[in-house]
Amino acid sequence: MIFHQKEIQLSPFKRGFHSITKELIDAFPEISTIEKGFFKVFIKHTSASLTINEDADPSVRVDFESHFNFLVPENQSYFVHTYEGSDDMPAHLKSSILGSTVEVPITNGKINLGTWQGIYLCEHRNIGGSRKLVLSAFGV
């Protein structure tokens, strides 16, 4: 079994959905050593998340931000966890709806995404700062 693991820190992103596919691949050339396996990304935060979606037209990511604000509005009357700002509790909820991990199969030394797929960093805070990711690649 081959197992690579690396922790990286992203530059801060503004609130919204951002494609980080190329940045991740460039940061992890070890993927090329694996014939069959998985590439995995884990985010060490509870107010930002990861997802895989359409990586061609940036307007998709604009609509993601709008619709997640519709699904999880700020200042809901029943929120009790409010002392870290109106964007904090919605950020926690959005993070769990989307998830803290994404994974992609590796086939012949390359990540095996579909034609239109890419990896998004989903920054749910107004000022989220620099986010830490654990990259892993394993297989044979």
Place this chain on the structure above:
Amino acid sequence: MIFHQKEIQLSPFKRGFHSITKELIDAFPEISTIEKGFFKVFIKHTSASLTINEDADPSVRVDFESHFNFLVPENQSYFVHTYEGSDDMPAHLKSSILGSTVEVPITNGKINLGTWQGIYLCEHRNIGGSRKLVLSAFGV
């Protein structure tokens, strides 16, 4: 480490939630070679997704379609990615809410699902066509 990987293509499904548990297991007899491990399914698309849920009563899957249409209605006024049809942007959003990967532990050569669990293909487009999946099974 044992690692099996296979790419398959499903027949087209109509919009909605569909049990594909038996079809996946039948397509991947290699699972039986693994004593302890994981069976994983990755969908190479951004407008269809995968989830694990109740595989006994088909009415559950009907309610999934109804409720996901409630969570992500078509023609939201703020959508800007609209040129691929009113079902396109909702399909992207539903796909990320549900996710592009499901996994099940393998125990003694069999997938170790709970009594009521099965794997759904979630087709979010009106005419989604044939979907490509990467099946993996690994372990010892």
Place this chain on the structure above:
Amino acid sequence: MIFHQKEIQLSPFKRGFHSITKELIDAFPEISTIEKGFFKVFIKHTSASLTINEDADPSVRVDFESHFNFLVPENQSYFVHTYEGSDDMPAHLKSSILGSTVEVPITNGKINLGTWQGIYLCEHRNIGGSRKLVLSAFGV
């Protein structure tokens, strides 16, 4: 490749979101044998789920319960799967929105969570009973 797998049964939790991080780690000392790998939890049910989120202030988990009830209300007029109680179909939907698996990288024999992260059991039924989990840890 090192691969550990163990099935455990939790004591019943009341409806809501509950931190089970410590209980899981205590149940699985085998994690310490792995230098680089993954710790994974799979829930064998369709009306309870798992997620990773803020593990410091319990008010976050209260707001999770409130907001998931907002996202998936009981007694929606279009529900047809109603014969197992008004909390049943919402429990299935919440389970798929959150997911049946969580995973955390293992680094130097320990789970590598971010400072604020923990693992939640999300009990979506009024009386869910005792839930079965499959714990896995693998790597090198």
